Amino acid sequence: MKPTRPQEPIRWRDRDADAHALESRAALLADAARHVQPLAPRALSRVRSEVVAQRSRRYRFGGFGIGRLGVRARFAFAIGLVILCVTTAGGAKVLWRKVVAAARGPAPAAVEPSTRPTAHPAARVSARAVAVEAPPEDVPPPAVEAPPTAEPATAPPAVRETPKPRAARRALVVAPSIQPAPLAPVEPPPSLAEASAPAALGSPRPAPAPTGPAPSPPAPASEAALVAEALVDLRQRHDARAALATLDRHAREFPHGVLETEALRTRVEAVIQLGDLKTALRILDGKVASTEALGADLTLTRAELRAAAGRFREALSDFTEVVDGAAGPLVAGGDERALYGRAVCLGRLAQDDRARADLLAYQKRFPEGRFALEVKRLLAGKESSPRP
């Protein structure tokens, strides 16, 4: 017969002490350990009041009862809190920009909300970055001039007083040159707005006063109207950021428009006006398909930017194309800048004979030119070339 198993184990203290001496000794220890004094009523009430106090503290400081939420709810709450913080920070940033823009001057009137001046990547480069990247001297400053239009002769000879930002002025001052070269003569801005906008839209020319009311862009705006608005922003209101915003809108709406070159020219001018020479050079470097499509003026600008960046070989090829006329007709004063720039690049590349020949040619062709004094000093001095 199979022995039945006892249902309940026998405790040590219930065993026979004589037959199980070891268990009886363990029972003695267990009896001693069994002595526990219950909590006094005062201790019980103290514990309860402490628990209730912790509960009230938890509800008061626990974030509206977040402690009662489950794990998923807490996770969702944390994600929502992060999103809220990010959006709040973004909104505060936008508000700060608006406040700063309002404090700096009147906002451009009647500008579509999408064309408001926003933070363009080109405007984020600080003056310090531009100044640090400035190469050594003996390179002509990149002349910031208005690009010519197809009819430069009909442009009104209005003197342009572009208030350049401090970064741009500093970059131009520290730009490499043989001597502190005089700034490029201010060219009359043959505005594309003057050339194309009236013809395209048949509307009167916008008011020349910067603070005057500007015509609101038609909706949907035509390509010429967008480019014209960018030019007005850039040359009359002197607001390069607004111009860049308008050009961004143009790039979105007309990615392959017929005025792409004009838009590119305006964009480069706006970026240079903001003092971001690096971005301007990057924009022009991206258009290396053919200098003929780029135009002589943009090729000349690119050559000067490359020389300012220390890329003398590439600048020399650009200068040579401009001087030889392969890049197309030049704006007034462009050949003078090209000839002097090529001489500087040749001097930097240790081609002294060719540099001297260019300097002599400059002296012969432009005896009263803007670089005449510098060329004369170089030719008469000990140095035989613009190389320092």
Next chain:
Amino acid sequence: MKPFAPLATPSARVTVPLPKADVGVNRPPGTLDFDRVYQAHAQTVARWAARLGGPGVDAEDITQEVFVVADRRLREFRHESQVATWLFSITAKIVANDRRRRRIRRWWLRLTPNAGHDRAATTDSPLEQLERRERRRHFYEALDGLGERQRRVLVLFELEGLPVAEIADLTGLRAGNVRVLLHRARAAFLKRMTARELSESLARPDPSDASDPSDPPARTEERE
């Protein structure tokens, strides 16, 4: 209030049953009242804390921690078990954490284990109190070598005096598992207790050596 004073004789059956209050049984979620739970189970939780923790444990502090957790999680109680089972699991975890903290603190500060106060035995003589404290310390020293589940089962069976079925309810185990755990826990406990008694008897000086004229102190004096 009359203090809890179990009978001292080993043959006496001292069983402290769980409170039979209907708190938390067959109630829809969210209807548990903290005050009722506290009144029904506070003393039980304090007793569990004291017996599971051993000497040096602050039962009042552990009770407070347990009911703070219970108060926070009261709405999440799904009534799939008794409230006592739920509270015992909380108590066991908090006591285990407390024991671990105290062990680390002892190791870090090079402290000796505290024998604790035997406040219940106020009518005993000082000698009896000392003897009971020593036995209690020995019990928990032997108990410290057991695993956590074996420790819980042994305490519930030998100290709380609960039957196997109630231990199974409290711990969430099956009765057969409880028996196996109890068997192994008792064997391990007795083994450690025997080893400890043996080491103490070896370390204790032989009383017959005290009357020996050639004992080490005498020889030391001769050398001096």
